[in-house]
Ligand SMILES: Cc1cc2nc3c(=O)[nH]c(=O)nc-3n(C[C@H](O)[C@H](O)[C@H](O)COP(=O)(O)OP(=O)(O)OC[C@H]3O[C@@H](n4cnc5c(N)ncnc54)[C@H](O)[C@@H]3O)c2cc1C
């Protein structure tokens with residue numbers, strides 16, 4: 001149920017280079033059952049209040065939700081400075097998550113890059129609970145940017161690629177996928193658009209991608225998040241990432 005609520009920060013700590021994990025608690029957390037959905041978070045104390053920032057649900061445990069965010073600009077810098085006990089206004093849960101409920105007793109590949117990794121962790125937990133075997137391939141810029149490796153290892157095999165070769169395989173997530181020729185039935189992916197394009201091109205099995213592009217209202221009113229749709233699937237020609245997504249079938253959208 002979509003709710004606007006002041007959540008309380010339980011923890012806000014740095015877990016990798018420029019990357020923080022924030023745990024929040026509140027009534028709305030009980031509705032955050034779908035991995036791939038996101039929170040639209042109010043930041044700042046002045047005019048910035050109008051512009052919420054979307055952050056994916058990284059995990060839910062009891063009445064706590066975790067988000068993992070990379071500090072890249074005003075909003076995320078502000079978030080990193082907020083202390084425990086501080087209230088943060090969120091609109092949540094938003095969007096359509098990963099279609100995982102019918103995926104049972106399969107071998108599933110999760111492919112994440114940078115801040116696209118967080119929603120895959122909550123998804124991995126749900127898929128594991130349904131008897132699936134999980135293989136994860138995560139890509140980061142360098143060793144000091146890596147997070148959640150141990151958490152994914154607890155759920156299955158986790159391969160790491162770094163752009164500079166400072167940890168794991170030197171190169172991209174798609175290099176790891178090619179080298180290992182995983183025998184999987186389905187894939188789920190989230191990360192920067194160039195990574196998602198490469199993933200779609202390299203996979204011949206059914207897959208789902210989550211897009212983390214720029215966003216405005218978050219609820220379908222402003223068209224700030226529109227992306228091109230595959231005309232063979234929808235003559236309308238576009239999709240709103242906030243409302244129709246952020247998760248799409250790999251064939252549904254055209255990435256530019
Ligand atoms: C559905 C969804 C889920 C997301 N989940 C996460 C998450 O779990 N963790 C996380 O760290 N980030 C996530 N993001 C991205 C996150 O929303 C942005 O990084 C954040 O809004 C940046 O806010 P800022 O005020 O710090 O940066 P700004 O000051 O707004 O921007 C700083 C710079 O980054 C660029 N930028 C801002 N947002 C994006 C973006 N979405 N994609 C590419 N470039 C951008 C700007 O153009 C600018 O150059 C998600 C985005 C979407 C749409």
Ligand code: FES
Nearest residue numbers: 216218222223242
């Ligand atoms: S962010 Fe406003 S329509 Fe999607």
